[in-house]
Structures are given as C-alpha cells and as structure tokens.
Amino acid sequence: MSEQAHSDSGTLRVPVQLAPMQVPKASDVLADDLRERILRSEFPEGTALPPERELVTQTGMSRTTVREALRILEVQGLVRIKTGRAGGAFVQKPGEESIASTVSLLIRGRKIRMASLLDTREAIEPACAQLAAVHRQDADIEALDRANEAIAADGSLSDFLQANVDWHVAVAVASHNELLNGFMLALSRAIYTSTDNQGFVDAEVRRTTVQAHKSITEAIKAQDAAAAVRRMQRHVHAYAEAVKEVDVRTSIDVDTDTDD
Amino acid sequence: MSEQAHSDSGTLRVPVQLAPMQVPKASDVLADDLRERILRSEFPEGTALPPERELVTQTGMSRTTVREALRILEVQGLVRIKTGRAGGAFVQKPGEESIASTVSLLIRGRKIRMASLLDTREAIEPACAQLAAVHRQDADIEALDRANEAIAADGSLSDFLQANVDWHVAVAVASHNELLNGFMLALSRAIYTSTDNQGFVDAEVRRTTVQAHKSITEAIKAQDAAAAVRRMQRHVHAYAEAVKEVDVRTSIDVDTDTDD
DNA sequence: CTGATAGTTTAGGTATGACCAAATACCTCA
DNA sequence: TGAGGTATTTGGTCATACCTAAACTATCAG
Numbered sequence: 001m002s003e004q005a006h007s008d009s010g011t012l013r014v015p016v017q018l019a020p021m022q023v024p025k026a027s028d029v030l031a032d033d034l035r036e037r038i039l040r041s042e043f044p045e046g047t048a049l050p051p052e053r054e055l056v057t058q059t060g061m062s063r064t065t066v067r068e069a070l071r072i073l074e075v076q077g078l079v080r081i082k083t084g085r086a087g088g089a090f091v092q093k094p095g096e097e098s099i100a101s102t103v104s105l106l107i108r109g110r111k112i113r114m115a116s117l118l119d120t121r122e123a124i125e126p127a128c129a130q131l132a133a134v135h136r137q138d139a140d141i142e143a144l145d146r147a148n149e150a151i152a153a154d155g156s157l158s159d160f161l162q163a164n165v166d167w168h169v170a171v172a173v174a175s176h177n178e179l180l181n182g183f184m185l186a187l188s189r190a191i192y193t194s195t196d197n198q199g200f201v202d203a204e205v206r207r208t209t210v211q212a213h214k215s216i217t218e219a220i221k222a223q224d225a226a227a228a229v230r231r232m233q234r235h236v237h238a239y240a241e242a243v244k245e246v247d248v249r250t251s252i253d254v255d256t257d258t259d260d
Numbered sequence: 261m262s263e264q265a266h267s268d269s270g271t272l273r274v275p276v277q278l279a280p281m282q283v284p285k286a287s288d289v290l291a292d293d294l295r296e297r298i299l300r301s302e303f304p305e306g307t308a309l310p311p312e313r314e315l316v317t318q319t320g321m322s323r324t325t326v327r328e329a330l331r332i333l334e335v336q337g338l339v340r341i342k343t344g345r346a347g348g349a350f351v352q353k354p355g356e357e358s359i360a361s362t363v364s365l366l367i368r369g370r371k372i373r374m375a376s377l378l379d380t381r382e383a384i385e386p387a388c389a390q391l392a393a394v395h396r397q398d399a400d401i402e403a404l405d406r407a408n409e410a411i412a413a414d415g416s417l418s419d420f421l422q423a424n425v426d427w428h429v430a431v432a433v434a435s436h437n438e439l440l441n442g443f444m445l446a447l448s449r450a451i452y453t454s455t456d457n458q459g460f461v462d463a464e465v466r467r468t469t470v471q472a473h474k475s476i477t478e479a480i481k482a483q484d485a486a487a488a489v490r491r492m493q494r495h496v497h498a499y500a501e502a503v504k505e506v507d508v509r510t511s512i513d514v515d516t517d518t519d520d
Numbered sequence: 521c522t523g524a525t526a527g528t529t530t531a532g533g534t535a536t537g538a539c540c541a542a543a544t545a546c547c548t549c550a
Numbered sequence: 551t552g553a554g555g556t557a558t559t560t561g562g563t564c565a566t567a568c569c570t571a572a573a574c575t576a577t578c579a580g
Contacts (some may be wrong), residue, residue: 061563070532085573103439127383
C-alpha cells in the first residue's frame with residue numbers, strides 16, 4: 001500500500017512494473033512464422049506460398065511488409081521466388097549452397113588467412129575420407145574416378161584446379177554427411193579461389209596429386225577407413241606444407257626486391 | 261547475305277543474334293555493390309552507410325528497392341540496422357553467429373539425424389582440441405576452467421547441458437580458428453537442443469563428463485596437442501556411443517510398448 | 521487441323537508519397 | 551548545471567499505381 005500513488009481526482013493508481021519490451025518488426029514476425037512452418041514441413045518442398053497480395057489480405061499487413069518477409073526467407077534459402085504467372089515463393093530446403101555462401105562471407109569479411117583455411121581442411125577432410133570409406137555407394141566411386149581422370153588430363157592450370165576441387169568435393173559427397181559436405185564445399189571453394197594466383201602447381205605437384213588421389217580413392221573403394229584417413233591426412237598436410245613453403249619463398253622474394 | 265531479309269518498304273534487316281540475357285533485380289544490383297564494397301573494407305567496421313533516403317537520391321532507385329537491398333545485407337550479417345536518430349545501417353563483419361544460424365537451418369530443414377551430428381562432431385572437435393593446445397591463451401584457459409566449475413556444480417539438467425555446451429565452445433574458441441569455431445558453435449547448439457529430451461544424463465554421466473573435461477583441459481593447458489586430440493576423441497566418441505545406446509533402448513521400449 | 525501470333529491474365533518488381541515510431545540531439549528553465 | 555521536454559533524424563509501415571515477366575488462350579492464316 002505504501003507504494004501506491006493517488007491522483008488528485010481520486011483515481012487509484014497501481015504501480016505496474018513492466019520490463020523493457022522489444023517490439024519485433026512486422027516483417028520479422030511474418031518471416032519467423034513462415035520459417036517455422038516451412039521447417040516443420042507444413043508445406044512440402046516445391047509448393048508455392050500464397051501470392052503476395054493473398055498474404056496481404058490474410059495477414060492484414062501491407063505488401064511492403066509481406067515482401068520484406070519473403071525476401072528474408074529467400075536470402076536464407078528457404079524459398080525460391082519466381083516471377084511471372086504461376087510464379088511465387090516456392091518452398092525449398094536449404095542446401096549446401098547456403099552454408100558455402102555464408103562461409104565465404106565469413107572468410108572474406110574476416111580476412112581469414114590461407115593457413116587457417118588449410119588448418120580447417122586438415123581437421124575436416126580426413127574425417128570425410130573415413131566416412132566415405134564406410135558409406136560410399138557405387139555412384140560415389142564413379143564420381144571420384146571421373147574427377148581423377150579430369151585431373152590426370154593435361155589441361156590448363158585452372159582446369160586442374162577445378163578438377164581438384166571436384167575430387168575433394170566428391171569425397172565429401174561420398175561421406176553422405178550433409179554437414180561435412182557443406183563445410184567442405186565452402187572450404188574447397190575458398191581455397192580454390194585463393195590458390196589460383198599461387199604458381200606453385202608445377203608438373204611435379206600435379207603428378208603427386210594424381211597419385212595421392214588414386215591411392216585414397218582405392219582405400220575408399222576397398223572400404224579401408226583407416227587407410228583412407230591416414231592417406232588423406234598425409235595428402236592435405238603435404239599440400240598445406242607446400243603452400244606454406246611458397247609463402248615463405250614469396251616473402252623472401254619480396255624482401256629481396258626491397259633490398260634492390 | 262542469303263540470311264538477310266527485306267521488308268516491303270525497302271528497310272534493310274540485319275539478322276541480329278542475341279544471347280538470352282538475364283535482367284538482374286535492381287535491389288540485388290545495389291546489394292551486390294554494397295556487399296562488395298563492405299568486403300573490400302571500403303567502409304571500416306562500425307561506420308554507417310548513408311541513410312535510406314540519401315541512398316535513394318544517390319542511386320536514383322526507389323526507397324523500396326534501397327530497403328530491400330539493405331534487408332539482404334542485414335540477413336547476410338554484413339550490416340546491423342538501428343532505428344531512430346543517429347540510426348542507420350552499420351557495417352559489421354559477419355560472425356560465427358551467421359554460420360551457426362545457417363547451419364541450424366540446414367539441420368532442421370534437412371532433418372539431419374542425431375547420429376550425423378555426432379559423426380560430424382567426432383570429426384571436428386578433436387582437431388579443435390589440437391589447435392587449442394597449440395594456440396591457447398591465458399584467457400582461454402580461464403574460460404575453460406570457469407565452464408568446468410559450472411559443470412561440476414550440482415545444478416539442474418538444463419544448467420548442466422548449458423555449461424557443457426559452454427565448455428565445448430570454449431575449446432573451439434581456444435583454437436583461435438574462426439571457421440572451426442563457427443562450425444562447432446552451430447554443432448553444439450544443434451546437439452544441445454536435440455539432447456535435452458533424452459534422459460540418459462544421470463549422475464554417473466555427469467561425473468564422467470567432468471572428469472573427461474578436466475583431463476582434456478589439462479592437456480590443452482600443458483600444450484600437449486597429441487594428448488588433447490586423443491582424449492577429446494575418446495570423450496566425444498564415448499558420448500556418441502552413449503546416445504546411440506539410449507536410442508537403442510528407446511526403440512526397444514517402444515517395441516515393448518507396442519507388444520502390450 | 522496446325523502453328524504461329526497477338527492478346528489476356530496472374531504474379532512479382534519498382535516507384536511515390538504519406539505517415540508512424542524510435543532514438544538521439546538539443547534546448548530551455550529551474 | 552542538471553533535469554525534462556521538444557525537435558529532428560532515421561528506419562518501419564501503409565496504400566496505390568504502374569511496369570515487367572511468364573504462362574495461358576484465343577484467333578487467324580496456311
């Protein structure tokens with residue numbers, strides 16, 4: 001009672017205590033709702049959400065708001081928006097793509113060094129090889145062999161690098177672990193785009209790479225998990241060492257230039 | 261010449277060949293441009309982009325379009341938008357958060373099984389421990405010790421699980437590898453939210469966990485990378501086995517119920 | 521009957537303009 | 551000088567109109 005206040009007009013004022021509250025944005029509310037429903041598989045993949053104008057009448061929100069909500073879901077990879085008649089927002093499951101692009105942003109935004117990328121790959125890829133040896137299907141083996149042939153072919157440097165990425169991604173796919181798959185896709189791309197400047201890929205390196213890939217593929221084919229892990233470890237470690245070596249050489253070159 | 265057509269009015273028609281061209285959306289164009297500039301560090305972190313109405317005059321686009329572009333960047337974690345005077349779109353580097361949320365979407369959207377999550381953790385976390393042993397700072401050790409104390413405290417189940425997550429995340433942080441850190445943050449959360457239903461965490465499990473964490477922390481503290489890897493491998497593998505065991509028990513229980 | 525062509529319809533994309541709400545800056549007055 | 555009210559800036563929402571893309575449809579020539 002001692003805390004109660006009275007107005008002059010005699011109205012009884014009860015001291016209401018309110019926590020600071022956050023008013024969510026309307027578009028976020030709608031986006032959250034739709035996201036939740038999509039993730040609950042309330043709409044099967046491929047079905048179209050109601051058209052924007054329909055959502056407007058259903059929700060009582062403005063078209064601007066509805067559109068922002070849909071844009072959010074689109075960026076998050078939960079819907080794909082098509083224009084034109086029979087267009088609309090089509091539900092889709094987020095794929096490895098979305099992880100890969102997010103990781104790319106992180107790598108570029110944080111200026112993550114090549115050494116860290118290689119560390120991460122050394123951490124993840126042997127595990128991919130192990131799981132691949134356990135879970136590999138016939139189709140996976142074919143993909144690996146195909147990538148190996150492309151690598152062995154005497155193509156341009158960028159052809160080689162692309163085929164190299166394909167093989168590594170194929171290993172991740174063969175693991176049949178979608179998370180590792182997404183991680184490796186992101187990593188491979190980042191390493192790929194950071195590598196094409198570094199000219200340490202000579203004929204010798206290519207020969208060694210082909211050899212290593214073949215022996216790892218064999219282990220996966222034979223479902224020899226232990227060997228797959230060991231060989232992959234050696235392979236990616238050797239690659240990392242080679243890159244570091246080039247870095248050192250480049251630094252020295254730069255220093256020499258400066259001394260001139 | 262043989263392919264040229266003539267109109268009756270005498271106009272010369274040259275058979276122009278055009279490739280199918282894609283007209284990008286205006287909002288994407290603006291978003292791409294701003295994203296590129298942000299990633300190039302053209303705007304230092306924390307600076308505000310011009311206000312929406314200013315961007316409208318600068319770009320000649322409508323405010324709707326400008327806002328959609330900003331919304332895209334916001335979802336991608338490249339800007340943080342604040343309302344009110346002195347508000348606006350503030351440039352920020354994408355953090356582990358953005359990876360974690362993307363991974364969460366993938367996990368939920370694809371209904372990835374607990375077993376896969378645990379596989380992935382078995383792949384990544386030993387590597388985190390290894391790098392942590394190499395790169396750990398004093399502050400990291402303190403964080404680990406603090407998380408350990410919270411785990412040892414006799415709290416509720418959810419307290420225990422939360423402290424458990426904190427410790428694992430602390431290991432990832434101690435690795436000072438932002439990518440692994442992001443991956444582990446995402447994984448830990450996913451495993452955490454999938455675990456709180458499973459009631460296999462009894463006093464015995466908690467005691468074992470505390471013990472394992474302590475010994476791993478010791479190895480990291482002593483910068484004994486090999487021991488850190490080995491112990492972490494055993495720890496997460498044991499945890500995975502325990503979960504699988506519970507799964508089997510649960511299945512049997514269900515079957516038994518059905519037999520009733 | 522067929523096939524190209526020109527409408528028609530549906531859906532998203534963009535442009536304006538107005539007003540609301542939040543957060544800060546600023547100014548006034550005790 | 552400090553507390554409190556006011557003004558201003560900036561994002562959030564709404565309403566409306568019109569443009570553009572894509573698919574369906576009707577139509578007309580051959």
